Amino acid sequence: xxxxxxxxxxxxxxxxxxxxxxxxxxxxxxxxxxxxxxxxxxxxxxxxxxxxxxxxxxxxxxxxxxxxxxxxxxxxxxxxxxxxxxxxxxxxxxxxxxxxxxxxxxxxxxxxxxxxxxxxxxxxxxxxxxxxxxxxxxxxxxxxxxxxxxxxxxxxxxxxxxxxxxxxxxxxxxxxxxxxxxxxxxxxxxxxxxxxxxxxxxxxxxxxxxxxxxxxxxxxxxxxxxxxxxxxxxxxxxxxxxxxxxxxxxxxxxxxxxxxxxxxxxxxxxxxxxxxxxxxxxxxxxxxxxxxxxxxxxxxxxxxxxxxxxxxxxxxxxxxxxxxxxxxxxxxxxxxxxxxxxxxxxxxxxxxxxxxxxxxxxxxxxxxxxxxxxxxxxxxxxxxxxxxxxxxxxxxxxxxxxxxxxxxxxxxxxxxxxxxxxxxxxxxxxxxxxxxxxxxxxxxxxxxxxxxxxxxxxxxxxxxxxxxxxxxxxxxxxxxxxxxxxxxxxxxxxxxxxxxxxxxxxxxxxxxxxxxxxxxxxxxxxxxxxxxxxxxxxxxxxxxxxxxxxxxxxxxxxxxxxxxxxxxxxxxxxxxx
Amino acid sequence: xxxxxxxxxxxxxxxxxxxxxxxxxxxxxxxxxxxxxxxxxxxxxxxxxxxxxxxxxxxxxxxxxxxxxxxxxxxxxxxxxxxxxxxxxxxxxxxxxxxxxxxxxxxxxxxxxxxxxxxxxxxxxxxxxxxxxxxxxxxxxxxxxxxxxxxxxxxxxxxxxxxxxxxxxxxxxxxxxxxxxxxxxxxxxxxxxxxxxxxxxxxxxxxxxxxxxxxxxxxxxxxxxxxxxxxxxxxxxxxxxxxxxxxxxxxxxxxxxxxxxxxxxxxxxxxxxxxxxxxxxxxxxxxxxxxxxxxxxxxxxxxxxxxxxxxxxxxxxxxxxxxxxxxxxxxxxxxxxxxxxxxxxxxxxxxxxxxxxxxxxxxxxxxxxxxxxxxxxxxxxxxx
Numbered sequence: 001x002x003x004x005x006x007x008x009x010x011x012x013x014x015x016x017x018x019x020x021x022x023x024x025x026x027x028x029x030x031x032x033x034x035x036x037x038x039x040x041x042x043x044x045x046x047x048x049x050x051x052x053x054x055x056x057x058x059x060x061x062x063x064x065x066x067x068x069x070x071x072x073x074x075x076x077x078x079x080x081x082x083x084x085x086x087x088x089x090x091x092x093x094x095x096x097x098x099x100x101x102x103x104x105x106x107x108x109x110x111x112x113x114x115x116x117x118x119x120x121x122x123x124x125x126x127x128x129x130x131x132x133x134x135x136x137x138x139x140x141x142x143x144x145x146x147x148x149x150x151x152x153x154x155x156x157x158x159x160x161x162x163x164x165x166x167x168x169x170x171x172x173x174x175x176x177x178x179x180x181x182x183x184x185x186x187x188x189x190x191x192x193x194x195x196x197x198x199x200x201x202x203x204x205x206x207x208x209x210x211x212x213x214x215x216x217x218x219x220x221x222x223x224x225x226x227x228x229x230x231x232x233x234x235x236x237x238x239x240x241x242x243x244x245x246x247x248x249x250x251x252x253x254x255x256x257x258x259x260x261x262x263x264x265x266x267x268x269x270x271x272x273x274x275x276x277x278x279x280x281x282x283x284x285x286x287x288x289x290x291x292x293x294x295x296x297x298x299x300x301x302x303x304x305x306x307x308x309x310x311x312x313x314x315x316x317x318x319x320x321x322x323x324x325x326x327x328x329x330x331x332x333x334x335x336x337x338x339x340x341x342x343x344x345x346x347x348x349x350x351x352x353x354x355x356x357x358x359x360x361x362x363x364x365x366x367x368x369x370x371x372x373x374x375x376x377x378x379x380x381x382x383x384x385x386x387x388x389x390x391x392x393x394x395x396x397x398x399x400x401x402x403x404x405x406x407x408x409x410x411x412x413x414x415x416x417x418x419x420x421x422x423x424x425x426x427x428x429x430x431x432x433x434x435x436x437x438x439x440x441x442x443x444x445x446x447x448x449x450x451x452x453x454x455x456x457x458x459x460x461x462x463x464x465x466x467x468x469x470x471x472x473x474x475x476x477x478x479x480x481x482x483x484x485x486x487x488x489x490x491x492x493x494x495x496x497x498x499x500x501x502x503x504x505x506x507x508x509x510x511x512x513x514x515x516x517x518x519x520x521x522x523x524x525x526x527x528x529x530x531x532x533x534x535x536x537x538x539x540x541x542x543x544x545x546x547x548x549x550x551x552x553x554x555x556x557x558x559x560x561x562x563x564x565x566x567x568x569x570x571x572x573x574x575x576x577x
Numbered sequence: 578x579x580x581x582x583x584x585x586x587x588x589x590x591x592x593x594x595x596x597x598x599x600x601x602x603x604x605x606x607x608x609x610x611x612x613x614x615x616x617x618x619x620x621x622x623x624x625x626x627x628x629x630x631x632x633x634x635x636x637x638x639x640x641x642x643x644x645x646x647x648x649x650x651x652x653x654x655x656x657x658x659x660x661x662x663x664x665x666x667x668x669x670x671x672x673x674x675x676x677x678x679x680x681x682x683x684x685x686x687x688x689x690x691x692x693x694x695x696x697x698x699x700x701x702x703x704x705x706x707x708x709x710x711x712x713x714x715x716x717x718x719x720x721x722x723x724x725x726x727x728x729x730x731x732x733x734x735x736x737x738x739x740x741x742x743x744x745x746x747x748x749x750x751x752x753x754x755x756x757x758x759x760x761x762x763x764x765x766x767x768x769x770x771x772x773x774x775x776x777x778x779x780x781x782x783x784x785x786x787x788x789x790x791x792x793x794x795x796x797x798x799x800x801x802x803x804x805x806x807x808x809x810x811x812x813x814x815x816x817x818x819x820x821x822x823x824x825x826x827x828x829x830x831x832x833x834x835x836x837x838x839x840x841x842x843x844x845x846x847x848x849x850x851x852x853x854x855x856x857x858x859x860x861x862x863x864x865x866x867x868x869x870x871x872x873x874x875x876x877x878x879x880x881x882x883x884x885x886x887x888x889x890x891x892x893x894x895x896x897x898x899x900x901x902x903x904x905x906x907x908x909x910x911x912x913x914x915x916x917x918x919x920x921x922x923x924x925x926x927x928x929x930x931x932x933x934x935x936x937x938x939x940x941x942x943x944x945x946x947x948x949x950x951x952x953x954x955x956x957x958x959x960x961x
Contacts, residue, residue: 013732013803015770016796017674018789020780540775 029539033558033576037533037551040572041466042525046108048448048471049096051389051410051418052085054078055456055463056093056108057568060521061528063111063514072119075112076127077456079417080151080193081144083120083186086113087506088177089414090301098524101474104487106521107509114514120189129196133157135431138219140207143171144413145404146225147191148420150199152455156428159198161219163205169194171227173413175250176272178279179502184253209377216398221427225420228372228405234267238324241331242267245276245369252279252502261285262364265333267321269298273369274305277313280367282502287313288363292320292338293351311499318351319359324366333361374406385426387442388451389419392426399427418452425458472524472569481532481567488517527570533562582752584745585610587715588654588680588738590752591722593624594760597678598649601629601640605659606692607742608682612654634659638666638677645675646781648772650726653677656742657684657698664702667735671706671797673782674771676729676736679707680722683842683893684742685928693929694742696842696894700902706797708736708804709871711841715750720821721868723755724811727764731807732800733771739870742929744843755819763818801872808869825869828881830856834863836941837882837918839907840891841867844932848891851937862941867903875910882911885918889944892954893926900924900954921950925957932958 044057055074062071075082086109097105118124135158139146142164150160168174173187194201207226215222231244243260245268251257261284266277269291277287289308291298294317298305309315319335326332337357341350380402385392391402401423404416429441444464445453448471456463491507492498498505509517527549534542534549541555542562563571582590588611592600600619602612618624629644631637634655641651655663660681670677685695699709710725712718718740725736740746773781785793805825816822829849831837838848845866855862865881867874882888888911892901899905904922911917921944926932936957943955 011731011807013807014796014799015674015733016793017672017771017781018783018785018793020783022779024778024780540778 028554029557030541030552030554033553033556035558035560035573035575036553036556037558037560037562038572038574039527039549039570041527041570042470042472043448043466043468044522044524044526045096045098045448045471045473046093046106046524048452049092050447051092051412051414051452052079052421053418053447053452053454054093054112055454055526057521057523057526059115060106060108060111060518061523061526063115064518064521066515068115068118068122069124072115072124073127075115076119077461078421078454080148081116081190081413081417082112083116083190084173084182085414085417086110086116086508087182087186087504088173090412098472098474098477098522099520102477102479102482103484107487107490107517110490110506110509111514111518113508114511116186116190117508120186127155129154129198130157132159132198135159135220136161136218137221137223137427138163138215139223139225141165141171141225141227141404142169142201143225143227143404144173144416145227145420146171146223147194148417149223149225149401149403149424150194150420152421152424153427154196154198155455155459156424157198158220158424159200161200161202163202163207165204165206167203169201175253176246176275177413178249178252178275180278180282180498180505181275183504212395212400216396219398220431221398222395222400223403223420223423224378224400224406225403225416226375226378226406227416228374228411230373230375231368232371232373234321234368234370236322236324238326238331239368241324241326242366242368245272245367246372248367249275249279252283257283259283260365263288263362264365264367265290265321265331265361265363266367266369268369268371269293269300270369270371271300271304272371274300274308276367276369278308278311279502281311281313281499285364287367288361289313289315290319290321290333290335290361291315291317293349294318297349297351307505311495316361318354320353321366327362330362330364331366333363333366335359335361372405372411378402378406385438387422387426389415390423390426392423399430401427421455422451422453425453425455428458466525470525476569477522477524478565478567482522485520487520488513523568525569528568530567532565532567533571536561536565578756579751579753581749582715582719582754583610583747583749584715584718584740585682585747586614587719587752588722588740589614589618590754591719592652592678593618594755594757595650595652595678595723595726595764596625596761596766597652597726598626599629599641599644599651600626600653601631601637601644601651602653602655603631603634603637603659605634605656607684607746608654608656608659608680610746611680611682615652634662635666638663638670641677641679642666642670642673642675645670645677645769646673646771646773648767648769650767651677652679654680654682656682657686657692660698660702661686664705667702667705667707669782670735672793674733674797674800676726676733676767676769678722678725678729678736678738681737681739682742682746683739689928691928692742694744694842694893695927695929696892696902697927699737699739700894700896702737703871703902706734706801707871708732708734708801709739709869710736711739711868711870712745713843713845713866715745715748715752716821717823718745719752719754720815720819720823723760723764724808724815726767727811727814728804728808730767731811732804734797734800734804739842741843759818763815804872805869805874805876823868824877825874826877826881827866827868829864829866831863831865831881831885833861834884835861835886836863836889836944837885837887838862838864838889838891838937838940839867839882839903840864840893841870841903842893844891844893844926847932847934848937851934851941854934855938855941860941860945870903870906873906873910878907878910879914882907882918883914883916887919887921887944889921889923889940891926891932891940892922892924893932895924895927895954904954919950921947922954923957924954930958
């Protein structure tokens with residue numbers, strides 16, 4: 001029964017109001033409940049799209065709070081190279097970002113780049129490696145895939161020997177990607193993460209398939225990470241007049257490149273062709289990219305193509321070279337004009353010769369950049385285990401993993417890193433479990449709907465409590481909490497400056513820009529302590545205790561307001577058990 | 578220190594100095610400048626308060642009721658349609674006996690759409706249980722807002738500080754902004770008598786069946802009747818610190834006056850000019866400014882008007898079908914007096930129309946010549 005009570009006033013002003021005499025804690029509104037709220041974190045679409053499954057939402061949360069230590073640590077759980085990936089990764093995360101449906105995607109890769117740089121300039125180079133677990137693995141190739149294997153394996157205690165045929169680590173990070181995209185000092189500094197007793201580099205060591213058998217007495221497992229080391233040759237008459245694009249990029253990095261000037265035809269449409277053309281432009285030449293399909297079909301990433309065209313590089317489409325002839329000090333390239341043909345069953349546009357229509361082009365040099373492939377000896381099609389990013393075959397009972405470009409569908413640095421991570425998880429799972437458990441373990445580590453895997457989950461970190469397979473869609477974001485804010489534009493060198501040097505074109509975010517951009521992140525699916533649930537709970541059933549929020553089930557009446565208000569889908573409403 | 582301030586910002590300054598903790602408001606012309614400045618103070622840290630943006634005035638008052646029940650000093654501002662939308666919760670705030678302070682900028686209600694000065698909005702809320710204080714100058718606005726908190730917290734009733742649209746809200750005047758230490762001396766921290774206690778949660782303002790309800794309403798009336806005494810105490814305390822005082826009413830040249838004008842708001846200033854001129858011509862005229870309208874200061878009004886022959890009331894409002902609201906209130910107040918003067922009611926200056934010195938001359942002229950007041954209010958200044 002409700003009672004009215006009179007409060008005696010100190011100044012004799014009458015004050016009579018209705019107030020319950022009994023404490024309302026007696027009213028257990030929880031008995032009304034037939035559904036219950038639950039804190040349940042989910043996977044953000046960016047993490048799902050990231051080949052490495054980085055916990056992007058959490059990284060941005062820490063970054064926006066200026067907690068760079070934890071932001072970087074969160075990246076390093078899944079990726080050894082934030083400063084490198086912040087520059088060269090083609091950021092599928094941004095294409096998946098939910099924010100694009102409100103205004104523009106969050107500039108995730110530039111935030112990663114800032115955090116990577118912060119780590120380098122603050123000596124935050126590695127996570128702590130554990131004691132050795134007694135096992136030793138051999139890694140062939142010190143490129144991104146091999147380094148990734150070493151990084152993740154060492155974090156599980158494996159001793160690693162890395163065989164590298166050149167005299168320095170990094171692979172195509174130092175020999176392929178031009179320095180205007182990735183300066184060498186960044187690679188060298190990030191490689192500090194590998195300075196550890198348990199990781200041993202062996203340089204100038206070429207390993208052949210035949211030697212693998214001899215390794216079985218030394219190593220518990222082998223990882224083949226030698227990449228697509230062989231350029232695909234042009235198969236046309238006069239092909240020997242063409243310069244190999246990959247080799248040219250390597251020579252440019254080592255400052256051994258021949259001086260090239262005048263008009264140069266760059267054959268190909270991939271990232272290598274773009275890298276070659278942009279490099280030649282910086283050397284004072286006039287490159288022309290010649291591609292047999294149209295710009296839409298070029299395998300190079302669109303922002304790389306755009307950057308090349310913005311710099312003034314000419315692109316000739318629908319031309320397929322059929323011969324190169326030497327004429328005094330020029331080369332004459334004969335080109336077959338191509339036209340669109342039928343579409344394949346998968347919807348891909350094919351291109352066929354347009355009758356006998358021909359064009360010729362007189363150039364000073366021809367550079368072939370039509371792709372690369374693995375060396376013959378690594379080819380294999382009999383597997384004991386075949387996964388999205390790696391394959392395994394037992395040779396004399398020793399598991400041998402094919403990693404990186406040897407197995408991944410997309411030949412990118414990030415996919416190579418993902419491949420190394422996956423192979424290490426599989427090796428460790430094989431070592432400690434029955435073979436039949438492997439697919440179960442892989443499923444548990446999967447981020448979103450895959451194929452990315454989380455090393456943090458494999459190591460039983462906090463992230464394993466998420467509903468990893470559930471991806472947060474834009475419809476689940478409460479946009480009332482997010483006014484539209486345009487993306488921060490990244491700083492770039494001026495056109496004039498960048499064409500005269502190999503200086504890095506993109507200079508990234510400064511701190512305030514980075515924070516501004518990180519604050520744009522919805523933090524999809526994770527709790528960032530915004531406290532909205534607690535503020536809106538009409539029963540005050542959400543309480544803070546020991547720095548954690550919890551729901552008093554005696555009073556939660558299951559109204560669901562907290563779930564509706566949660567800006568980022570970090571809560572679920574479940575039917576009462 | 579004196580600053581040249583807009584009337585709206587005189588309110589904002591006072592609320593900052595009063596150290597209000599929660600401000601919740603929805604913008605509406607001509608009130609917006611008040612909360613605009615306060616939102617800036619909250620954002621730049623010069624005020625330690627939470628500014629709650631809401632989707633309507635109804636929610637603004639609801640937020641203030643919640644915050645005040647939680648035991649903190651609160652503020653909102655509104656006008657016209659916004660105030661009308663708050664109506665339901667104005668009753669609640671008073672019934673819950675919460676000392677909320679609101680700035681109310683007098684503006685006309687539509688249609689026809691009109692953003693200018695008119696008293697209809699605040700007078701429509703006269704029966705909600707809010708104390709109403711009408712202001713004439715920027716300084717008075719600032720001072721009254723500070724006084725309002727002390728008064729509200731003494732009697733546990735909400736206070737509306739009323740100021741004219743544009744004539745006061747948007748007019749710049751020199752205003753003495755007191756220093757924080759003096760204000761803290763006059764206005765100590767809020768010690769709520771009603772407060773939601775999370776550790777011992779009680780329901781406040783719940784069901785009151787017939788056996789209880791009437792006493793609660795009687796309690797409001799008793800508290801209202803004590804307001805005049807407490808207001809005088811507040812004014813005395815204010816005068817001690819700041820040396821300024823206003824009073825529930827302010828008579829000008831009324832002691833020997835045969836004719837006394839009565840009104841509230843900025844038109845009092847214009848009327849004083851008219852009174853001076855009329856005095857120069859030998860007429861015994863005065864003007865009585867009404868500051869406190871709820872509760873109605875019966876005793877002092879009766880005392881001031883007792884010796885006059887005729888009272889001329891200016892209303893910038895109309896209760897349709899009855900006439901000027903101030904005139905009705907005065908008739909009711911004077912009826913019980915033994916020798917009550919005749920009351921002449923004029924309605925003018927609705928929807929922001931100017932009231933000039935000439936209008937007052939005309940009102941005086943008509944009143945002087947009339948043997949008896951007309952039954953209904955006379956409209957002054959209509960387009961012919």
